[in-house]
Amino acid sequence: xxxxxxxxxxxxxxxxxxxxxxxxxxxxxxxxxxxxxxxxxxxxxxxxxxxxxxxxxxxxxxxxxxxxxxxxxxxxxxxxxxxxxxxxxxxxxxxxxxxxxxxxxxxxxxxxxxx
DNA sequence: GCATTGACTAGGG
DNA sequence: GCCCTAGCCAATG
Numbered sequence: 001x002x003x004x005x006x007x008x009x010x011x012x013x014x015x016x017x018x019x020x021x022x023x024x025x026x027x028x029x030x031x032x033x034x035x036x037x038x039x040x041x042x043x044x045x046x047x048x049x050x051x052x053x054x055x056x057x058x059x060x061x062x063x064x065x066x067x068x069x070x071x072x073x074x075x076x077x078x079x080x081x082x083x084x085x086x087x088x089x090x091x092x093x094x095x096x097x098x099x100x101x102x103x104x105x106x107x108x109x110x111x112x113x114x115x
Numbered sequence: 116g117c118a119t120t121g122a123c124t125a126g127g128g
Numbered sequence: 129g130c131c132c133t134a135g136c137c138a139a140t141g
Binding site: 035039044 | 139
């Protein structure tokens with residue numbers, strides 16, 4: 001279990017219900033802003049219920065994937081009060097976690113996880 | 116250690 | 129908004 005992977009999971013678990021974050025956001029919070037692609041790889045492995053992988057979506061509100069069951073992901077998100085289209089999240093800007101979190105909070109989070 | 120792969124993204128047409 | 133391209137990172141064989 002690499003350090004980066006551990007951080008990514010920690011960030012994902014931090015996403016509150018009814019909110020979503022993009023792969024890019026997660027990578028950023030994990031300390032590697034340009035590792036979004038790797039984040040996708042990690043998610044593929046960690047399909048355990050302990051981490052709300054379904055709250056991690058693609059940039060611009062794209063759903064991304066969910067193992068062999070993308071539809072399930074849509075259901076889960078809708079169950080949390082999100083408006084989900086065929087392959088997109090409506091009101092994405094309003095439910096995107098990263099934009100709702102204050103800079104203060106992100107700074108604090110980084111300080112705690114950097115060490 | 117190199118090559119391939121992927122639940123990605125930003126930019127240009 | 130959609131399609132294509134190039135760039136990027138960690139995991140895998």
